[in-house]
Amino acid sequence: MIPDLSQLLSSLPPTTLPSGRLVEPEDGGPPPYWLSDAPPDPGLWARLRSRHPESGLWPLLLTGLSSDERRPWVAGEVSPADMSSPEQHDVAELLARWWAGCATSDEDGGSVVTAPFGQDWPGLATPGDQAEPPAQLADECAEFLVDGRTRLGLVPAVRGADTLAVAGWTGPTNHTGDAGEISAVLRSWEDRFGVRVVGVGFATLYVSVAAPPTTTGHALAVAAEHFAFCPDNVWQGAGSLAAYAEELLGAHSWSFWWD
Numbered sequence: 289m290i291p292d293l294s295q296l297l298s299s300l301p302p303t304t305l306p307s308g309r310l311v312e313p314e315d316g317g318p319p320p321y322w323l324s325d326a327p328p329d330p331g332l333w334a335r336l337r338s339r340h341p342e343s344g345l346w347p348l349l350l351t352g353l354s355s356d357e358r359r360p361w362v363a364g365e366v367s368p369a370d371m372s373s374p375e376q377h378d379v380a381e382l383l384a385r386w387w388a389g390c391a392t393s394d395e396d397g398g399s400v401v402t403a404p405f406g407q408d409w410p411g412l413a414t415p416g417d418q419a420e421p422p423a424q425l426a427d428e429c430a431e432f433l434v435d436g437r438t439r440l441g442l443v444p445a446v447r448g449a450d451t452l453a454v455a456g457w458t459g460p461t462n463h464t465g466d467a468g469e470i471s472a473v474l475r476s477w478e479d480r481f482g483v484r485v486v487g488v489g490f491a492t493l494y495v496s497v498a499a500p501p502t503t504t505g506h507a508l509a510v511a512a513e514h515f516a517f518c519p520d521n522v523w524q525g526a527g528s529l530a531a532y533a534e535e536l537l538g539a540h541s542w543s544f545w546w547d
Contacts, residue, residue: 320454
C-alpha cells in the first residue's frame with residue numbers, strides 16, 4: 289500500500305519544497321510520487337536525502353523522454369499496481385535467469401560478448417571495498433545530474449532502491465515488466481557496493497557507487513551482473529564484458545539504458 293503522500297509531505301518544513309504536485313497514475317490509483325514544476329535548486333536533493341530517515345521520502349532526479357518530456361513522470365505514465373515487492377525475489381536466481389536469456393540470445397553474438405564466462409552464469413560478485421560514504425557520493429552525483437530538463441521527485445520508500453517499484457516505473461519493460469525485480473537487484477547493490485539511486489529517466493537509471501570494483505577480476509564479475517540486469521549496456525555500448533568491465537574499474541557512478 290502506498291503511504292499517504294500528502295501526510296508525509298506535510299512533515300517537511302513549509303519552505304523546504306519548490307512548487308509541485310502529486311501525480312496520479314494514468315490507470316488510476318493513489319499518487320505514488322510528488323513532482324516539482326521546475327528543476328531543483330543546487331543542494332536540494334542532498335538536503336532532502338538527509339531528511340529521508342525522518343520523512344520517509346526518497347528524492348529522485350527525474351527526466352522525461354527527449355521527444356516528449358511529459359513522459360513518463362508528468363503524464364503519470366507509471367503502473368505501481370503492476371509491480372511486485374522487492375523482497376519477493378531472490379537476486380541470485382533473478383540475475384541467473386536473465387543471464388541465461390541474454391547469453392543465449394542471437395543479439396549477443398555467441399560467447400564472444402560474454403567471455404570469459406560464455407553461457408555459464410558466474411554467480412554474484414563479492415562486495416566492494418567502500419571508498420567514501422555512500423551518502424556523500426550520492427549527493428555529489430546528484431549535483432552533476434541536474435540540468436534544465438530535470439525535475440525533483442519524492443517517493444515514499446524505506447530505501448532508495450524501492451522507489452522504482454513504488455513509483456511503478458516501466459522503463460525496462462522490454463527486459464522486465466516488473467520494476468520490483470529491478471528494485472530487488474538495487475537493494476543487493478546497495479548492500480554490496482554502496483549504491484544509491486539518484487536519477488531516473490524514461491528508460492534510464494543513474495546510481496552512485498561507494499564501493500566500485502578496483503581489480504579486473506572483480507570488475508568482470510560486476511560486469512556480468514550488469515549484463516544480466518541491463519544487456520543493452522553491453523550490446524549497444526562496450527560490445528563485450530571485458531571492455532565494459534574496464535569502464536567499471538573505480539567508477540563511482542553507474543548508468544543504465546534499456547532499449
